[in-house]
Amino acid sequence: MARPSIASKKHYTLPLLLIIAVGAFFSTACEPDLKEVDRIANLKKEEAVDISRHVNVIYSDSAIVKAEMSAPEMRIKHDSTQVFEFPQGIKIIFYDKDVKETQRITSDYAIQHDANKTTTFKKNVIVTMADGSVIKTEEIIYDEAKESFYNYVPITAYFKDNRGNLQGSSFTSDKDFKRINIQNSTGVMLVKENSMFPSFGQ
Secondary structure, eight states: OOOBSSOOSSOOOOOHHHHHHHHHHHHOOSSOOHHHHHHHHHHTTSOEEEEEEEEEEEEEETTEEEEEEEEEEEEEEESSSOEEEETTOEEEEEEOTTSOEEEEEEESEEEEETTTTEEEEEEEEEEEETTSOEEEEEEEEEETTTTEEEESSOEEEEOGGGOEEEEESEEEEETTSSSEEEETOEEEEOOBTTBSSOOSOO
């Protein structure tokens, strides 16, 4: 996804490695413990992690707001690939050129890999469209380079106006959820006189 243009507010950076090391020091017994010595030595090999709480980030392109992300906690792992982890859940709201909401994604966990430009949403993933149609699954991956979403786990798509649903083994979609392809799909559609098939995300 696009890089944030506004940093998170209420940012608390915690020296996690230092906290762990101090805790280990005070919990060490007086007599030498080889396992404890090895554990403390291994702490030096661990990567540094910054923790931010109550995160709110605006994503923009050419001064146009594209999305807004909020999360209770964000962890930044500083290594050669730089990983952003959201262990307590995440919510991203997407906007059109008029800054009107087009869809939102929520999940109980998410992780973003800066190196391969992917964001993975996991556990109770829900995509809600502006028209009321909904996608539910346990994992969705966003590929920033291809500007597409996909997954390899079961998915259910609920049409707007309670006009049915589709279940499938996996799916692919463009970044705006306008062209959705659900593999091995089965489901129920309620036909109305003025519309042969229910639409999704329109």
